[in-house]
Amino acid sequence: MSxxxxxxxxxxxxxxxxxxxxxxxxxxxxxxxxxxxxPRQLLILNEIAILGLFAVSLDLILGxxxxxxxxxxxxxxxxxxxxxxxxxxxxxxxxxxxxxxMGAAGLLGLLTSPLILxxxxxxxxxxxxxxxxxxxxxxxxxxxxxxxxxxxQGIMMGSVLGLFEFDIFGKVAYLYSLAVLFVLFVLAxxxxxxxxxxxxxAIRDNPLRASASGVPLHWRLVAxxxxxxxxxxxxxxxxxxxxxxxxxxxxxxxxxxxxxxxxIIGGAGYLYGxxxxxxxxxxxxxxxxxxxxxxxxxxxxxxxVLFVLGGRELIHGGIKxxxxxxxxxGRRSPT
Amino acid sequence: xxxILFDGVAYGMILFVLACGLSVTMGLMNFINLAHGAxxxxxxxxTVLAMQRxxxxxxxxxxxxxxxxxxxxxxxxxxxxxxxxxxxxxDQVMFSIGLVFMAVAGADYLMGSSQQxxxxxxxxxxxxxxxxxxxxxxxxxxxLLCGALAFAMQWGFTxxxxxxxxxxxxxxxxxxxxxxxxxNRLFAxxxxxxxxxxxxxxxxxxxxxxxxxxxxxKFMIYFLIVVTVGGTSTISGPFFAAMLLGVADVAGKYLVxxxxxxxxxxxxVVLLITRPHGLFARGRA
Numbered sequence: 001m002s003x004x005x006x007x008x009x010x011x012x013x014x015x016x017x018x019x020x021x022x023x024x025x026x027x028x029x030x031x032x033x034x035x036x037x038x039p040r041q042l043l044i045l046n047e048i049a050i051l052g053l054f055a056v057s058l059d060l061i062l063g064x065x066x067x068x069x070x071x072x073x074x075x076x077x078x079x080x081x082x083x084x085x086x087x088x089x090x091x092x093x094x095x096x097x098x099x100x101x102m103g104a105a106g107l108l109g110l111l112t113s114p115l116i117l118x119x120x121x122x123x124x125x126x127x128x129x130x131x132x133x134x135x136x137x138x139x140x141x142x143x144x145x146x147x148x149x150x151x152x153q154g155i156m157m158g159s160v161l162g163l164f165e166f167d168i169f170g171k172v173a174y175l176y177s178l179a180v181l182f183v184l185f186v187l188a189x190x191x192x193x194x195x196x197x198x199x200x201x202a203i204r205d206n207p208l209r210a211s212a213s214g215v216p217l218h219w220r221l222v223a224x225x226x227x228x229x230x231x232x233x234x235x236x237x238x239x240x241x242x243x244x245x246x247x248x249x250x251x252x253x254x255x256x257x258x259x260x261x262x263x264i265i266g267g268a269g270y271l272y273g274x275x276x277x278x279x280x281x282x283x284x285x286x287x288x289x290x291x292x293x294x295x296x297x298x299x300x301x302x303x304x305v306l307f308v309l310g311g312r313e314l315i316h317g318g319i320k321x322x323x324x325x326x327x328x329x330g331r332r333s334p335t
Numbered sequence: 336x337x338x339i340l341f342d343g344v345a346y347g348m349i350l351f352v353l354a355c356g357l358s359v360t361m362g363l364m365n366f367i368n369l370a371h372g373a374x375x376x377x378x379x380x381x382t383v384l385a386m387q388r389x390x391x392x393x394x395x396x397x398x399x400x401x402x403x404x405x406x407x408x409x410x411x412x413x414x415x416x417x418x419x420x421x422x423x424x425x426d427q428v429m430f431s432i433g434l435v436f437m438a439v440a441g442a443d444y445l446m447g448s449s450q451q452x453x454x455x456x457x458x459x460x461x462x463x464x465x466x467x468x469x470x471x472x473x474x475x476x477x478x479l480l481c482g483a484l485a486f487a488m489q490w491g492f493t494x495x496x497x498x499x500x501x502x503x504x505x506x507x508x509x510x511x512x513x514x515x516x517x518x519n520r521l522f523a524x525x526x527x528x529x530x531x532x533x534x535x536x537x538x539x540x541x542x543x544x545x546x547x548x549x550x551x552x553k554f555m556i557y558f559l560i561v562v563t564v565g566g567t568s569t570i571s572g573p574f575f576a577a578m579l580l581g582v583a584d585v586a587g588k589y590l591v592x593x594x595x596x597x598x599x600x601x602x603x604v605v606l607l608i609t610r611p612h613g614l615f616a617r618g619r620a
Contacts, residue, residue, distance in 0.1 A: 062425070068424060068425050068428070070428070114608075115604065115607075115608060118608070121367075121424040121425075122361075122367060122424070122563060123563060123607055125367070125424075125428060125559075126559055126560070126563045126603065126607060127604060127607050127608075129556065129559075130556075130600050130603050130604045130607070131604065133556065133600045134597065134600045134601060134604065137597040137600065138597070141597070253552070257432050257436075260425075260428070260429055260432070261429070264429055294443070295440045295443065295444055296440075297436045297437075297439060297440040298436065298437050298439075298440030298441060298444070299440075300433075300436055301432075301433040301434065301435070301436025301437035301438075301439075301440065302433065302437055303433070304429050304430065304432060304433025304436065305415070305430055305433040305434060305437070307429070307433075308419070308422070308426045308429050308430040308433070309415065309418060309419075309430070310418075
């Protein structure tokens, strides 16, 4: 470890972390293969892809920057409403709607980011929760715009790129969501593998030390919060577009709480955690809902409690072993 | 106008009784217990059951709610909460949200999802006029009872040996432990007491807030507002925060009902931005 300056070593380790591992390629091939292998499950696959994108968004701020949030649904819902309203009143083009949803949610994230710069974890939890609740109340009371409790109806989507019409089986919906997820995921992967991502982790581990070594704490947090908000907005926009409906439920508290569970299952701090968690969560929800539709909340709660009390080590032990091996491979290969 | 103020104060009193246990446990162990509302709901259901099945009078059902919720708090603290203290805030939040979900679904399963009611004794129902203000008897009863409780707690917190140990432990648990204060036992007692108070608050609040399985989720945010705005190091902080919240909420609902809960959320966010360490925070490092 003597050769080269620290910069060179950091650069090398970043390059190594950025390289695609065969397991990652397998993961995405499986996601595409699911389209052909499970033609009856495309609607739920679409939901998984959207939830996965949403979870990646939370992972960006929680796993990498250490910002706890109980109100991430605010951006999800805002993006969903923005995309829905755009499709209804301006243009039916999905990609333009996606951009609008992302932009709107990102702007909201930028505007609310001063709120999370101050105070302790508790204050952050409260403020993020408060923002989501305020938005929920707003969406409820601005009935002329959002449809209130009835939801935003009458969204007609155009075809993706002018070529692919949305169908009722969710074929185009799943591929569209998966493509958006993939593009945004690659972008996120590049971002967390950059010096910027490294500085975020430094902030998460020790804010005082990070700022002492010259990391502009506030601006980095604002930047990642805005980015994560835009990602959540994209997930919301995808939901609005593929279901052609937006209800108050997109802003509900349980959505933020479920999202936390997704990250807890999958593990925070590496981007695949959100995706694996999304798959596991949806399957779990499906199984539980099939034998006890009314009380599935109880079982979700039980899972949360058991996970935190110690079950997590059991499940994550296997994942960690794999990840550890990947990291070791990365370290060994450049020498 | 004054009636609104009066109702708001009564509402705030209940919020205080519900939330003050949370504020002490949060200050003492730095533990974010979102499941506090579940204890309140538990107390409420105990009251309902005690009155309907056992035929206890309302006044006897209240201490029963307190004791049962406190016992539940003691047991749960011992069994499942204690391993959580060393974990991160995020884990604590997830853990207690899980408990809330279980409580909500469990109450739904056991008691049904409908709203529960209690029959108040005759001398507590109805209202009378006092100098032009409509005074609900039950609300007056709440104000007197909770006011007395608040005074007793303030006295206990500042004047007794238990209170001074508690304050020492809240300020710096490690040093307090080094001085030979049994922080864990102190905490278990406080947790049980706080849970009991929550149960009592839940019982008192059936008439004003309603009681159904979503209670603990619906009012979780209220408790948290009280605690974050009031700070965790005093009794008076949460007290005034609860008063403020109660009056603001009731006034908002009476005067501009179309805004709904918007007012209190906005109030909370504004307060948290301007005073991130609580309204009455002492300078704590």
